[in-house]
Amino acid sequence: MxxxxxxxxxxxxxxxxxxxxESPKVLEAQEIIQDQQQLFGQNSFSQKTFHTFNLIFEKLLAFSENFTYHSDFDESDIHNQIMTYFTIGCxxxxxxxxxxxxxxxxxxxxxxxxxxxxxxxxxxxxxxxxxxxxxxxxxxxxxxxxxxxxxxxxxxxRQWHTSKDMMSMLITIFSGYGIFNIAGILGVQFLDKLEKGVDFRATSKVLELIWVAVGLAIHLYAKKKKQTLDDILEENKLIKIWYLYFQWASYWRAHWFGI
CATH class of the missing domain: 3.30.420 (Nucleotidyltransferase; domain 5)
Known part of the structure; x- marks a missing residue:
């Protein structure tokens, strides 16, 4: 081909x-219907990817029975772990x-x-x-x-534009829930530039760091409460909102890793 x-x-x-x-596998509409996959929302691939990301967070945290955990890793370690699940190069x-x-x-x-x-x-x-x-x-x-x-x-x-649109969507949705405050803590000084996505690499890095911080906080919270991540959706509004950020940003990160 x-x-x-x-x-x-x-x-x-x-x-x-x-x-x-080899010819790439492209799902036609009829195949999607037969496989009971949705055109919009979660499908089996996105669910599997999100599950993989959660396993990586839990692996690096390495919880013990008395709630001690490792903290000697950073976003680069998470990135390297994730990349072991992706085929690199053409x-x-x-x-x-x-x-x-x-x-x-x-x-x-x-x-x-x-x-x-x-x-x-x-x-x-x-x-x-x-x-x-x-x-x-x-x-x-x-x-x-x-x-x-x-x-x-x-x-x-092109995929770069799709990724940029996904970043803008995340910033817009969570702009009213403190995402700019978190960005400020990370050292971002020009929040208007972040909102507009002027610098693709800088915006991507900020959202990645927020994703890592929120992911760690969510896993620590669930472990301390002895809950599963699915139980968080029944929690109070604030916890639920940032769990959804972690989930939706995971889809964006998967797209970015795929590129």
């Missing part, structure tokens, strides 16, 4: 063609690089349409085939209308 990674710049169009070692052969004709800057619908058509012609798509184009937000928005009129091309928002 051939995978095309497309780079669109001001004037230069390049196509990187990779031969996938076993691809060197790509075939195609430099296409220069065109107008990709800042208008017509320019993007010409570029997408150029990719289709270069790849020589079959009658029943199509290409997936992973693009940034600007190109993605220009390409949507093209896809509606041409079923040979499907637009995909």
């Amino acid at each position: 051939l995978l095309g990674v497309i780079h669109i710049h001001a004037t230069l169009r390049m196509l990187f063609q990779y031969q996938l070692p 076993n691809f052969e060197l790509p075939n690089i195609v430099i296409l004709d220069a065109r107008d800057p990709s800042s208008s619908n017509s320019a993007v349409y010409k570029c997408l058509k150029m990719y289709e012609n270069e790849i020589s798509i079959g009658n029943n085939d199509y290409i997936n184009v992973a693009a940034d937000e600007a190109i993605f928005r220009h390409g949507i209308s093209y896809c509606k009129a041409n079923n040979k091309t499907k637009m995909i928002l």
Whole structure:
């Protein structure tokens, strides 16, 4: 199976063609229904991943019967433990690089349409085939209308943008519950920049540190109360809210680790 990674710049169009070692498993809608998985909300994969993260926290804390625990680890240790559950790297052969004709800057619908058509012609798509184009937000928005009129091309928002949107969602949801106070304790000085996600790496690091702190607090609380994590959902509002942050931020962290 051939995978095309497309780079669109001001004037230069390049196509990187990779031969996938095997065809990826893509669940179609009918398969999801048969497997009783939901299109939205938790599915078996997200539940398994969240369970794995909890096991890692418990392993590093190493609780004893008299409620003593280890504290000689930090977020990098948690990160390293998690990465043992993910496959790192891509076993691809060197790509075939195609430099296409220069065109107008990709800042208008017509320019993007010409570029997408150029990719289709270069790849020589079959009658029943199509290409997936992973693009940034600007190109993605220009390409949507093209896809509606041409079923040979499907637009995909690049994973970086999806991760950025997930971070913005977490900040927005928990902005009224003290997330900025926690960020301030961590040393964040420009909270307005954090809220807007101006610096992707800095925002990601802050949310990761909050995720680690909340995760540790939740596990310590549950252990002290001799409860399971599911029991916390029946607790008072404050504990429940931050348990949900830990859970939803875990999905974001899984997405980030997957990238």
